Amino acid sequence: MKRSAIRPAIPERSEDPRAEISMTVNGQPVKRTVSVRMLLSDFLRHELGLTGTHVGCEHGVCGCCTVHIDGKAGRSCLTLAVQANGCTIRTIEDVAAEDGALHPVQQAFKECHALQCGFCTPGMVMNVLSRFEEPEPLDLSDSGIRDLLSGNLCRCTGYINIIAAVRRAAELLGRG
């Protein structure tokens, strides 16, 4: 491989092949032309400025980037933005009410001290919320909640308070 030479100027835009995509994000239609290799997580953060979706591992292990894709939780780092063309996306920014009133899941995380640094919290909330929105019955035993949370890593809390928060959210949502 040849050594790279110093370039006179870095191009403002990459030379990647690009595609026009449109989707509904948090109820609002958006249309952008993006590199075909742009991940949905980067699209949300860098193109739309929705930085509530966090990026941890970028290979599907940590769960921080979880958003709703057509109503179901999915990893935005394992989805290309072009794959989400035509989809409906919901991010953490859409969960609280417009006046800032917390959603019961967020309220439960707050009440139960289910976050410390907060980095994993958007992914946790989007994952938990999606399960509460499914008609499938939920197993709210300790092991059932641990299974529900098993795709989201938290390095601060030790999970105990997050488990309590899921149970509290179930109460607040009348799913207990």
Add this chain to the structure above:
Amino acid sequence: MKPPLFRYEAPRTLRDAVAVLASDPDAMVLAGGQSLVPAMNFRVAVPSVLVDIQHVEGLKGVAVEGNKIVIKAMTRHRELELDVEVRRLNPLVAETMQHVAHVPIRNRGTVVGSLCHADPSAEMPLLFVLLDGTITAAGSDGTREIAAADFFQSFLTTSRRQDEIVIEARLPVLPDGAGFAFDEVTRRHGDYALVGLGCVLSLDDTKHVQDVRLAACGISDRPVRLKPAEAALMGKLIDSNELAAAARASLDTVTQADDVNTSASYRRRVLSGLIQRLVPIAAARARPGYRQ
């Protein structure tokens, strides 16, 4: 970690999708992307062209045709897992799928994609080998059906040809009265299995084993039927001696060398333990002489 450069195609017809694959030896099929996109983010997979098949007509849904469950190419794991009819006709499917990654990944990942990725530690390829499932591939020369036992060739390698797209996969419903069980040992829940084991068995009216199938993942370069262990159990009344004999008979089927995850000897111990634990569970669920 970002994927390397590629060209992106989103054809609407199978014929167009096959044409792109046929024209470029480094083109790859993109379905849910839950194995391929991380592999690209790690730059382990470097396709020249990605053929996104999500918009191709006729590749969605789950159907039951006679005694077969038909899983189309774009059917997500979670869709199959929650299908009420599939749960009734083959409860082993949902039991196995509890171990496939996590719900947000099962919401996006496809069953057929998992088969084509062919990780030797993955659960769905094991299920297809265990139950003699079939894989239907469509290519430039037409459509062919491949037995699961012939489909999985080696580590991440299948008998799918470059210009073929797997359009559906078929699993049989469980025979009347058959007992079943699946479990695995992993480092963390949702990871690929160190060793996974599936079991289906039928007992006769005197509780002797009439038919038994065992298959494991994580022990070789592909999922494997444990025929020596099956032979050891045939016609037997299940007790701890027979279980131990079946477990011993399975040990030579472990050909995976020591690797970063664990040692071959530990895999043998896990396989032996799973056989002795799961066969009785399957037997307890079997209903001798039961007919629907």
